[in-house]
Amino acid sequence: MYKEFSYIYDKLMKTQVDYNLLVLNLLKICKKNNLYIEDILECAMGTGMLTEKFLEKNFNVDGFDISSDMLAVAYNRLEKFQNKNIFKADVRYFNIDKKYDLILCLFDCVNYLKTLNDIEKFLNNVYIKMKEDSIFFFDLNSEYKLKKYLGNNIFINEQMDIFYTWENFFKKTYIDFKINFFIKEKNFYKRIEETQRQYIYSEEEIEKIIQKVGFKKVEKLDFDTFEKVNKKSYRILYILKKQK
Numbered sequence: 001m002y003k004e005f006s007y008i009y010d011k012l013m014k015t016q017v018d019y020n021l022l023v024l025n026l027l028k029i030c031k032k033n034n035l036y037i038e039d040i041l042e043c044a045m046g047t048g049m050l051t052e053k054f055l056e057k058n059f060n061v062d063g064f065d066i067s068s069d070m071l072a073v074a075y076n077r078l079e080k081f082q083n084k085n086i087f088k089a090d091v092r093y094f095n096i097d098k099k100y101d102l103i104l105c106l107f108d109c110v111n112y113l114k115t116l117n118d119i120e121k122f123l124n125n126v127y128i129k130m131k132e133d134s135i136f137f138f139d140l141n142s143e144y145k146l147k148k149y150l151g152n153n154i155f156i157n158e159q160m161d162i163f164y165t166w167e168n169f170f171k172k173t174y175i176d177f178k179i180n181f182f183i184k185e186k187n188f189y190k191r192i193e194e195t196q197r198q199y200i201y202s203e204e205e206i207e208k209i210i211q212k213v214g215f216k217k218v219e220k221l222d223f224d225t226f227e228k229v230n231k232k233s234y235r236i237l238y239i240l241k242k243q244k
């Protein structure tokens with residue numbers, strides 16, 4: 001997972017996510033909560049597209065990911081910035097001797113974790129790295145998206161110079177993706193095959209862990225619209241604080 005795919009991840013995400021708008025929306029929430037931000041931690045930072053936006057705004061950002069290939073792209077992208085620290089780590093076990101004003105983990109990471117116990121380890125780990133008034137954002141692919149929208153469906157798409165087929169194999173508690181990318185290179189198409197497994201968790205299951213870890217203020221929004229979550233939301237954005 002996220003090996004050769006890392007090198008086309010950016011192209012694909014750029015057609016789906018406006019990272020400038022995303023940062024503005026996240027910072028609006030921070031402002032509403034009167035949060036003063038200096039130090040940011042980005043968990044599962046991937047190729048650093050979101051990281052770059054925060055660095056451009058002169059925040060100090062530490063970021064990590066489990067995939068060396070994703071990090072290789074991130075290193076290149078973020079080379080010119082001084083106020084950053086990038087390392088390889090697992091969200092369940094990362095260990096940094098620092099506390100942050102803002103912690104983020106966006107786009108799918110929680111659904112890659114195999115068990116609720118793994119999610120608890122991750123949330124516990126984040127909790128320890130937060131100051132008393134810090135904010136933590138993470139997202140969850142909804143049950144609706146994984147079961148009903150992706151389900152056992154096949155998608156065929158063409159974006160920029162990438163043609164891809166996306167096959168889904170839905171099982172009770174997880175869903176397997178098999179994605180075949182065909183990338184135009186001069187007179188031929190290069191094929192990259194990506195297989196992934198995402199685990200399905202209900203909002204109730206996640207919220208039980210959130211309570212258990214000790215977060216006192218819990219809000220959630222539809223991540224695509226930044227409005228109230230509804231039955232057909234694809235992605236839930238959790239906004240957590242240690243204090244009410």
Ligand SMILES: C[S@@+](CC[C@H](N)C(=O)[O-])C[C@H]1O[C@@H](n2cnc3c(N)ncnc32)[C@H](O)[C@@H]1O
Nearest residue numbers: 044045046065066067070090091106107108112
């Ligand atoms: C869809 S990408 C999102 C990347 C990035 N957050 C972004 O905004 O584009 C999901 C990332 O989660 C990372 N990941 C998955 N499991 C992880 C784990 N246990 N610890 C750290 N990173 C993980 C993957 O390597 C991948 O880079």
